[in-house]
Every structure is written in structure tokens, then in C-alpha cells.
Amino acid sequence: MKKVNMKTCKICxxxxxxxEFKLDSNNVCxxxxxxxxxxxxxxxxxxxxxxxxxxxxxxxxxxxxxxKYDCVVGLSGGVDSSYVVYLLWKMNLNPxxxxxxxxxxxxxSNSNISKILEKTKFDFKTLILNWNExxxxxxxxxxxxxxxxxxxTDHAIFAYIINYALKNKIKYIISGVNFATEHSxxxxxxxxxxxxxxxxxxxxxxxTVKLKSYPKMNPFKKIFYEKIIKRIQIINLLDFVxxxxxxxxxxxxxxxxxxxxxxxxHESFFTKFFQGYILPKKFNIDKRILHLSCLIRNNEISRExxxxxxxxxxxxxxKINEYKNYFKKKxxxxxxxxxxxxxxxxxxxxxxxxxxxxxxxxxxxxxxxKKIL
Ligand SMILES: [Zn+2]
Numbered sequence: 260m261k262k263v264n265m266k267t268c269k270i271c272x273x274x275x276x277x278x279e280f281k282l283d284s285n286n287v288c289x290x291x292x293x294x295x296x297x298x299x300x301x302x303x304x305x306x307x308x309x310x311x312x313x314x315x316x317x318x319x320x321x322x323x324x325x326x327k328y329d330c331v332v333g334l335s336g337g338v339d340s341s342y343v344v345y346l347l348w349k350m351n352l353n354p355x356x357x358x359x360x361x362x363x364x365x366x367x368s369n370s371n372i373s374k375i376l377e378k379t380k381f382d383f384k385t386l387i388l389n390w391n392e393x394x395x396x397x398x399x400x401x402x403x404x405x406x407x408x409x410x411x412t413d414h415a416i417f418a419y420i421i422n423y424a425l426k427n428k429i430k431y432i433i434s435g436v437n438f439a440t441e442h443s444x445x446x447x448x449x450x451x452x453x454x455x456x457x458x459x460x461x462x463x464x465x466x467t468v469k470l471k472s473y474p475k476m477n478p479f480k481k482i483f484y485e486k487i488i489k490r491i492q493i494i495n496l497l498d499f500v501x502x503x504x505x506x507x508x509x510x511x512x513x514x515x516x517x518x519x520x521x522x523x524x525h526e527s528f529f530t531k532f533f534q535g536y537i538l539p540k541k542f543n544i545d546k547r548i549l550h551l552s553c554l555i556r557n558n559e560i561s562r563e564x565x566x567x568x569x570x571x572x573x574x575x576x577x578k579i580n581e582y583k584n585y586f587k588k589k590x591x592x593x594x595x596x597x598x599x600x601x602x603x604x605x606x607x608x609x610x611x612x613x614x615x616x617x618x619x620x621x622x623x624x625x626x627x628x629k630k631i632l
Contacts, residue, residue: 336368339435
């Protein structure tokens with residue numbers, strides 16, 4: 260249940276509903292302190308530095324080119340990935356764009372994607388997830404009572420892009436992940452995106468359909484190709500420019516007639532309903548406090564404005580029933596199944612599998628190295 264008068268950071272809007280939240284004696288939270296430590300590395304490039312950064316990246320990419328495409332990039336139609344594609348276009352690079360359809364895309368995101376592709380004339384591939392498999396996977400995550408169901412979408416596109424790059428000998432993968440607006444990671448809210456073993460552990464318990472075509476990746480494979488034999492390299496392009504979402508949105512609107520879709524990641528109906536209804540009601544997780552806090556630290560919104568926004572309902576209250584019905588119908592969930600899911604006790608991802616890479620291999624490698632050195 261939501262507590263009234265929760266302790267809140269005096270700089271951002273993070274509060275004690277987050278398990279990892281801590282306040283120091285000045286009432287500043289651990290996420291703000293972490294940001295202060297790291298921001299010098301990533302932020303406030305002047306225009307000249309920004310230009311140099313992008314030039315260096317371009318030269319690096321072109322130097323090792325083996326395919327007609329310079330790099331691979333995923334495009335969701337949201338602001339971060341759209342802005343990455345805009346930058347690549349401005350840099351005169353020739354990426355192959357991967358777009359995924361998981362069955363839930365909104366009209367706005369699809370139209371944003373079409374407008375961007377039409378103007379840039381970049382080649383693209385659409386990965387259409389097998390709906391029967393993906394529906395079964397999403398339902399199994401709902402039944403498992405874990406908070407990071409988006410993992411099923413994130414993993415698919417991530418795995419597909421890496422596998423595509425490897426198969427086509429394209430070394431560079433350009434990502435929209437960025438420090439400026441996504442710098443806080445809250446471990447209790449999610450799980451690493453490259454771990455199919457975890458997805459499989461949950462699906463084996465609750466799923467009914469075999470995952471034949473769903474893209475798969477595991478941390479060992481990714482680390483092997485990325486760090487050991489260096490066949491692929493992931494570049495978080497937005498970390499090399501002075502990234503502000505508000506400015507990026509204006510540029511995208513001007514260049515592509517790109518449309519805003521409301522809150523962060525609301526480019527899909529699933530995300531909108533999951534983050535706006537299921538997460539706050541069942542898990543007491545309000546992702547807006549994380550997104551708004553990042554924007555406050557990045558000087559894009561004032562704390563007062565963020566607090567005002569948090570007073571607003573997560574979803575349009577008039578439409579909740581309509582949304583709920585659509586969600587149940589699309590996932591073929593009966594009223595009882597939906598209500599049972601909503602009232603079941605939340606679980607942690609770690610209840611289903613160990614993070615083998617972090618918990619076992621990493622510790623053992625460190626242990627062995629300590630013995631040798
Ligand atoms: Zn804070």
C-alpha cells in the first residue's frame with residue numbers, strides 16, 4: 260500500500276517506495292549523488308566537442324566497414340531511438356534500421372517510423388514477433404508476478420540486433436541508451452536484458468507454447484563477441500552529444516514531423532497500460548518518479564513541475580476500463596485470470612533464476628584472478 264508522507268529527496272522526486280533509495284544527512288538521495296559523480300564524464304559538451312565526438316565515431320565506423328551497411332540500429336519510434344537515427348543521417352552514415360513489431364505498437368510510433376524512413380531513405384528490416392509465442396511469453400511473465408515484463412520485448416530486439424550484426428559482419432551497433440535521461444538503474448525493478456536463460460526459466464514454469472522463433476541471447480555469448488573477440492561493439496551515441504529530450508523532440512518534429520506520444524516509453528499500448536496501471540497498483544512502482552528525476556537532474560524540468568505531474572493520475576481515469584478490456588481481450592485473459600494476477604503477491608526476478616553472470620562467473624573469475632596475481 261502507498262505510504263503517505265514518504266521520505267523524498269530534496270533535489271529529485273525519488274522516494275522511499277524504491278527499495279534501493281537512501282538519503283544522506285542533507286536529504287539528498289543516493290541516485291543524485293551517483294549522478295554528481297558521473298555527470299562530468301558524459302554531459303555538457305560544447306558544440307565543438309560534440310562535432311569532434313561524432314566525427315571520431317564516424318571515422319572509427321568507416322575504418323572497419325565490411326558490409327554495405329555501416330552499422331545496425333533499432334528504431335522504436337520513441338524519442339531516443341528516433342534521435343539516434345537522426346544523428347546517423349546527419350553524419351552521412353548508412354545504417355540498416357531494425358524495427359520490431361511485437362503486436363502492441365501504437366499508431367503514433369508506427370507513423371513516426373514511417374516518416375523517418377521516408378525522409379532518410381535508410382534501408383530497414385521489420386522483425387515481426389510470432390504473436391502466439393509472444394503472447395504466451397507475456398502471459399507467463401504476468402503469471403510469474405515479476406515487475407519487468409518489458410524484458411520480453413527488450414530482449415527480443417536486443418538479441419535480434421546482435422545476431423543480425425554477427426551474421427552480416429557489421430561491427431557497430433548504435434544504441435539509444437543514454438546517461439542523460441536514463442542514468443539510474445534500479446535493480447529490484449528489472450533484470451539484465453541479455454539473459455534468455457532467465458526468460459526461459461519463467462516461461463518453462465508458466466508458458467504453454469514453444470518459443471521457436473523468439474530471438475535469443477545470453478550474457479556469455481554477448482561478452483564473448485563484444486569483449487573477447489571484439490566482433491561487435493555497442494556505441495551509446497547519445498552519450499557523445501549534449502542530449503536533452505525536449506530539444507531532441509523539437510528537432511524531430513521539425514525534420515520529420517515526428518509526433519510526441521506522451522510519457523516516456525508510452526510508444527506502445529502495453530507499456531502505457533503496464534506502467535500506468537499494473538506496476539503502480541500491484542507492485543507499488545511508479546516509473547514516473549525515475550524518469551522525472553532524470554529530467555530534473557538533466558535540467559529539463561523543475562522539481563515543482565515534476566511534483567505537479569506526479570499528482571496527476573498515471574492514466575486517464577475515464578479510460579481505465581476501456582484500456583483494461585482491451586488488454587484482457589488482446590492477451591485472451593479472462594476477468595478472473597486478470598483479477599487473480601492483480602491480487603497475487605509480487606515476486607522478485609531473482610526468485611526464478613540466479614544472475615549467473617554477475618553472481619557466479621564474475622565472482623569466480625575475480626577469485627581466480629586474485630589467486631593468480
Ligand atoms: Zn535525488
